[in-house]
Amino acid sequence: MVGELEFEKPVTELRKKITELKEFTKDADVDLTSEIEKLELRLKKLEIDIYENMKPWDRVQIARHPGRPTTLDYIALLFTDFFECHGDRTYGDDEAIVGGIAKYKGLPVTVIGHQRGKDTKENIRRNFGMPHPEGYRKALRLMKQADKFGRPIICFIDTKGAYPGKAAEERGQSEAIARNLFEMASLQVPVICIVIGEGGSGGALALGVGNQIHMLENSTYSVISPEGAASILWRDATQAKKAAESMKITAPDLKELGIVDQVIPEVKGGAHKDVAAQAEEIDFVLMQSLKELRAYSKEQLVAHRYDKYKSIGKYSFIKEFIGVN
Secondary structure (H helix, E strand, O other): OOOOOHHHHHHHHHHHHHHHHHHHHHHOOOOOHHHHHHHHHHHHHHHHHHHOOOOHHHHHHHHOOOOOOOHHHHHHHHOEEEEEOOOOOOOOOOOOEEEEEEEEOOEEEEEEEEOOOOOHHHHHHOHHHOOOHHHHHHHHHHHHHHHHHOOOEEEEEEEOOOOOOHHHHHOOHHHHHHHHHHHHHOOOOOEEEEEEEEEEHHHHHOOOOOOEEEEEOOOEEEOOOHHHHHHHHOOOHHHHHHHHHHHOOEHHHHHHOOOOOEEEOOOOOOHHHOHHHHHHHHHHHHHHHHHHHOOOOHHHHHHHHHHHHHHOOHHHHHHHHHOOO
């Protein structure tokens, strides 16, 4: 099956068996209703066991699923009148980041996000969702424009990380990321960030300094990939599954640590199973966030963002010094 994940194989095989039995009963004079009902009941129990008890590595696989919805998928379902803007007015356009002006339930907003491809050709064109510095400068240009005209900013995060190539470094990759962090901290409009896939290192953080940060249930957010961490810790990238367990990179872990504000539930099996239903879940959280943040003054928005990031890290500090297990 295309896009089948390793941990889903028992479910896939049982579904296939049920389908085969149903097809068989159409052509044969045999009543297998009872057997099919038993298998369907078994399937429901198996789905609950697998999808409600996923391990961190299972979530990593879903976050990387080739069919996982992208920024443009959600823009089409959540916003109207989207007008995409291009270029950083310095070097060129970077298609690994898309952004522009849109309306959310009639409210003018600026939407920015990482963009992967849906096939090999598009992935090459979009550099597999790994931005160059001009991509981050384009994002910042749109953010500053939104700040000038009082438009809320909504960022969708979905990247393995910033592109680490020589050309990107020569054009100031590190400076572009650092500049975004610095400028986003002082924006005087609501900034809402949603991790919809992989949130990799500074490449993700450059769109991630917001008043509120939300994550889809099966997304990840980390300073390094599990494979990269395993290579450093154990000099063996095949230990990625073990690394994922200890890195605390999943949405439930990050919610507990106070890094993200809300975990957005995903449809059973992952967002790629039903994009429209997943967009509705995002819509509900986005609407709540905007309602809350639009009530803040400009000064309160900046102070809120400052306090949010200042508080990150207290969890480990407190546990260490008061001896909580």
